Amino acid sequence: MAYKPTVLLLLAALLMTSVLGSRYYTAQEANAELFKEFKDEIKSLRTLWPGNDYCQYDGVTCDANGDVHINLRGRGLYGEMPEVDDDWGKYTSVVSIDLSDNVGLSDDLEEDWKHLTQLRVLNLSYTSFDDDIPDDWDEMSGLEELYLHNTAVCKSLPKWNGYKMRNLRILNLSNNNMYGSLRSEWGSFANLQTVDLSGNNFCGCVPSSWSSNSVLTNAVSGMSVASSSCFTDRCSQKSYCPKTPNFGGNGNGNNNNGGNNNGGNGNGNNNQIDASTALFFAEFKDEIKSLRTLWPGNDYCQYDGVTCDENGDVHINLRGRGLYGEMPEVKKSWGPSVRVVSIDLSDNVGLNDDLEEDWKYLTQLRVLNLSYTSFDDDIPDDWDEMSGLEELYLHNTAVCKSLPKWNGSKMPNLRILNLSNNNMYGSLRSEWGSFANLQTVDLSGNNFCGCVPSSWSSNSVLTNAVSGMSVTSATCSLDRCRNKGNCPKTPNFGGQSGGNNGGNNNNGGNTAVNDVYTKLFFDEFKDEIRSLRALWTGSDYCQYDGVTCDENGDVYINLRSRGLTGKMPEVDDDWGRYVRVVSIDLSDNIGLYGDIEDDWEDLTNLRFLNLSHTSLRGEIPDDWKKMSGLEELYLHNTAVCKSLPKWPGYMMPNLRVVDLSNNNMYGSLRSEWGSFTNLQSLNLAGNNFCGCVPSSWRSSVALLNAVSGLPVESDNCLTNNLCTKKSTCPYTPNKGTVSTAAPSEVPTTVAPTKTPTTSTTSTTTTRAPVLTDDTSRFLNLLRGSVSGLADLWNAPDTDYCGWTGVSCPNSNEVVVSLSGRGLSGVLPPVYDSILDGAQVKITNLDLSNNSIAGYFPDSWASLKQIRVLNLSKNPIGGCIPSSWNGMIRLEEVNLSETGARGSMPYWVLPNLRVVDLSNNGLTGALTAQWGLMTTLTDVNLAGNNFCGCMPDTWKTHDVLIAATKEVNSENPSRYTSLLCFWQYRCRSADLQCS
Incomplete structure (x- = not known):
């Protein structure tokens, strides 16, 4: 048969397309594709997994062999199974995936997961996945353990050829909605050790091919399929396939390798979960x-x-x-x-x-x-x-x-x-x-x-x-x-x-009249910065810690040095321009990260903004030119990058002070800035601008002062300072030097002092005497909150340096030593409306071996001068605040035997040497951030119950390596073993602290 040349060319082109379309992927490239698919199908992972370095993702571990383990158990995920492309699926090095205890995961099981041939352990139990188990999953030749119990999986057993799944040892399909006859093909499974098929509705008789496999026959022992009358059950009618999972039975857990808490019995508590x-x-x-x-x-x-x-x-x-x-x-x-x-x-x-x-x-x-x-x-x-x-x-x-x-x-x-x-x-x-x-x-x-x-x-x-x-x-x-x-x-x-x-308080009425748009802005803050959910309770933002409302209804936010972690809140164009916030200070919170929000352009009432000394990155939005009310902007010592924004001065007529020093900025200076008429102070030092000073800047003293001594002002700027190459944008902030543009960084319009709300009832309150400094204010807070101190410190108006247990080595240091004094009560919070924690001169605070209870106050993060803190042997309990990152001078901390629970705090303290968190109820994974604290010399974590594996950041830190061995002296390699991910995996019951 003769083919026309055009047909031959077409066939050749199709052949080449087929060959070239299937390329080789490295494991890293294939893994990246899989994680991309995960984020595409499960939206919440886009926030949980920022960037492209999947080994740094929360719930992901990469071991020394290059194998990748994914543990997202009990994360409240919602979505569908990600797709796996046959081009790259077989090249992935993901060997274990745990998506269990996420009832919001639903829809069909993806047939194309058959391409994950390197996968060894898969746990999809206690989810809402439904329909049948794909027959083609027997192509997952590396699979050793499969936990697919207590789901909405339905229909009959899959047609799996045991010869293709030689490694399969553990299989749990219990408590699903499955029905139909048992598969004769399963008789070819040679290495099964544990099978659970209970809690389903199989019919007919046990296939003869199962008779020589004791694991399979044990799995159906006691079922109708094993009865002498099984032949009468003809499987003539198919059962109904509900979309809701079957949570009715015990998961059996299979030796804690894939079930739920307590070996998979129920749901780990006494309540029957519907x-x-x-x-x-x-x-x-x-x-x-x-x-x-x-x-x-x-x-x-x-x-x-x-x-x-x-x-x-x-x-x-x-x-x-x-x-x-x-x-x-x-x-x-x-x-x-x-x-x-x-x-x-x-x-x-x-x-x-x-x-x-x-x-x-x-x-x-x-x-x-x-x-x-x-x-x-x-x-x-x-x-x-x-x-x-x-x-x-x-x-x-x-x-x-x-x-x-x-x-x-x-x-x-x-x-x-x-x-x-x-x-x-x-x-x-x-x-x-x-x-x-x-x-x-x-x-x-x-x-x-x-x-x-x-x-x-x-x-x-x-x-x-x-x-x-x-x-x-x-x-x-x-x-x-x-x-x-x-x-x-x-x-x-x-x-x-x-x-x-049945409505709200006071028969449905609100006692505080707050602006609805401003409330929305505060809700966005709490949505992005989780620790604010505990700090800002209720709807009356004027009562929030760090927030002041003046008589005009203007709102001032001061959250400086609070150890905050999170991103900038979003602002909707529907209500942004109505927000009554005029001043925002988020400075000195290195945990604030992510891109600068473009939509803050709508905050047209904002007059003062301080985002300095944070980890915010990316470029400064051009659209911020719409913040027409802005007077002062401090955005120095951050990871801000790229060129100056295109701001025409006529759109920002009130802008007087701008500090963009010590960032990662580059590029040519903007000619548009020459139109700023009221600019008084500009600092651009510590960046990498190129080219020459625009001619439009020559008439502004503030602009010329800002570039004085910089390469852009040199005589040979045209030849030696060309903008030929863009710099890279690092993710880490530029610590640089301390800005000198406005040392105090205090807005010209200062927020009014917040006064305590006076009660309208007949109850009277004895007010403490007016105190002279913030140290005495803090000590009197302790005196009022810790029972027993009123007897020891019975003269609150006198010089505290003479109080029992208090000494003053010099004018800048106060030492408080009250160990074993029989004290009780609680630790007081520190509110900025009462005192400035940074001005409290206490360097050593020892309240150990007492009976102080309550919780660890987040607000102690403002105590910047504390170097030694000992609260050990007190029944305090609760989470150890991550916000204590704000205690930047802390060198030694002892919180042993305090009943602390939850996860390890996310600390990266620059001076911390000695930490003792032993003999508490801490759980969860070891915190990777601790590996960044190079000053550590002694760490004690013994007597807790951590899970998972040693973070990579710890593996080069001898002090932290030694600490993990002390946690479990009977098994010193527990956190470094190859099986740590599964033998000691983290469970949803572990309390996660902010």
């Missing part, structure tokens, strides 16, 4: 990111703000938690089975967007409170399908449009309804006349039109609800409701709700 309810909580964590930290694992009865009663009913109370996000979705397949009977999300102005129509499936819900949120648009008509609802509080929100078309006969239990102070309009619904059991209704503070429907006339509760409104006037018929009202996206906080004894 799968549908667990899915609802997973949806919550998907929509409201902060809940992923607040609610670890799947045991919702242990979640903060959640209560499970003796009947198995679940109550959620998240009122005033500073939450930000949207309403979770509810699926028809599991919604009616959700055991949640009450939900309170009130006083969370950061909750926004439409009300979810699919909440109609929550038919067991009895009480719902969404007041003082930013939920908007209309109330769904279909919510009348929530047949169990008794009380609904949906007042002071952005809810809009008309009343929903609710049929009262479908909501026979509804007694209390509060829709007051929203943005609702339109005519009243005649359908509401069918409500028979209403006791209280509040519709005030809206803009309804027309007349009261005749169907309401026999219902006194409804007629009382509209009494005095225009709809009851004699002229109501003239109001034809021709014009639709406006639907703003901001909530209506203008009135006080009647509350109906």
Whole structure:
């Protein structure tokens, strides 16, 4: 047969495309592709895994052999399995993956995971993966252990050829929704050691090929398939495949190598976890990111703000938690089975967007409170399908449009309804006349039109609800409701709700009148910087630590040197320009990282901004030119890079002080800056600008002073300072030298002093005498908080250097030694409204061997001068704050035998030499950041229960290596063994501290 030349060329081209399209990948390249797919399918990983160095990702370990282990157990993940391409799948060096205890992971199991031929251990238990197990997974030739129990996996056993899976030893498919006959092909498995198939619905008889395999026959012992009458079960009908996982039985865990806590028995506690309810909580964590930290694992009865009663009913109370996000979705397949009977999300102005129509499936819900949120648009008509609802509080929100078309006969239990102070309009619904059991209704503070429907006339509760409104006037018929009202996206906080004894405090009213847009900004802060969630509780931002509100309503934020970790909050263009914050100081928080937010351009009321001495990086946004109110900007000693922003001075007429010194900036100077007319001080030192000074700068003294002595000002700048090559952008901040542009960096408009709120009750408070300095203020805080000090320090007005246990070696040092004094009480917090912690001159503080309880105050991070801290042998408990990174002079710290629990603190203290955290209840992984503390000489971590492997950063640190050996003297290589990742893996029950 003869082919035309064009056909031959086409075939040749296709052949070449096929050959060239399949290329060789290095393990690193293939791994990078896999992690990219993970982040594509599971959105929360985009935040958890920044950058491209996957060995540094949280939950990822790379061992000495180049093998990669992924452990994301109990992270509250939500999404689907990532895809694996046949081009690179076989080249990956990922050998273990644990995605268990993430009920929000759902949909089909990916057939293309068959390409992960290097994978040895896979744990997908306690997830919502469904449908059948792919037959082609028998191509995972390296697989040794598979845990796929307590899921929604369905249909029959996969057709796996045992000869292709020679390494498979452990297989757990228990408590799924599987059915059908057993596979005869499984008789070819030669190396199985443990198989669990219990909790499924297999039919027919045991295949004859299984008879010589004792592991398989033991797996079905006691099942109907092993009975003498098994032949009568013809498997004639297929079972139903539900989408909810089967959490009904014991996982059995297989020697703690893949099951859940306590070897996989149940869920590690005494509560029976309902799968549908667990899915609802997973949806919550998907929509409201902060809940992923607040609610670890799947045991919702242990979640903060959640209560499970003796009947198995679940109550959620998240009122005033500073939450930000949207309403979770509810699926028809599991919604009616959700055991949640009450939900309170009130006083969370950061909750926004439409009300979810699919909440109609929550038919067991009895009480719902969404007041003082930013939920908007209309109330769904279909919510009348929530047949169990008794009380609904949906007042002071952005809810809009008309009343929903609710049929009262479908909501026979509804007694209390509060829709007051929203943005609702339109005519009243005649359908509401069918409500028979209403006791209280509040519709005030809206803009309804027309007349009261005749169907309401026999219902006194409804007629009382509209009494005095225009709809009851004699002229109501003239109001034809021709014009639709406006639907703003901001909530209506203008009135006080009647509350109906189920709304917010004081019968539904708020005591503080805060600006709604400014509240949204604070919620964004708490969303990005987790430690602020504990520091800033409730919705009244004027009461937040580090926040001051003046008589004009202007807001000042001072969080300098708080040991904060996180990113800059986002600002939405819908409300940014209305935010009342005029001053922000986030300086001296090296844990603040990530790109500078472009959308801060909308903060047009901002006058003072200090982001110096942080790890913020990237370029300064050109669009910040829209911050027309900005007067002072301190952005020095950071990782800021690239060229000066294109800021025309006429758009920033108030800008007087700018300090961009000691960054990683380069490029030519901007000619646009010559138009700044009010600039008084500019510092650009410590960067790498090129080219020459623009001619437009020649008329500005401030601009010329800024470049004096720099290469851009030299006579030969055209030849020796050419902009020929761009510099690199490092991720680490430029420590450089101390800026001299504005030493105090205090805004010209200083925030007013915050005064304590005075009570309106008859209770009187004895005020401490006015004190002379911050050291005496701190000592008197101790005196008032630690019982027993009032007797030792009985003359608070005198010189503290003469108090018992207090000495002053010189004018700049105070030593407090109170070990074994029989003291009790708690450690006091340090509020910047009371004293400046940096001015407290205490260098040595010893409160050891007493009975002091409570917690470790985050705010002690401001005690900059402490060098030696000993709180050992006190029943304090709680987490050790990572914010204590702010104690920059700390050299020795002893917190042994304090009952400390949770994870290790994320410290990188420049002077720390001696650390003793022994004999506490610390859990979780060893903290990688500690490997960066090169000054350490003595570390004691014995008597705790850490998990996982030694971080790579520790492996060259002799002091930390020795510390891990002391943690478990019976097994000194526990954290360095090749099996440490699985034998001592971290569990979701380990408390993670901020």
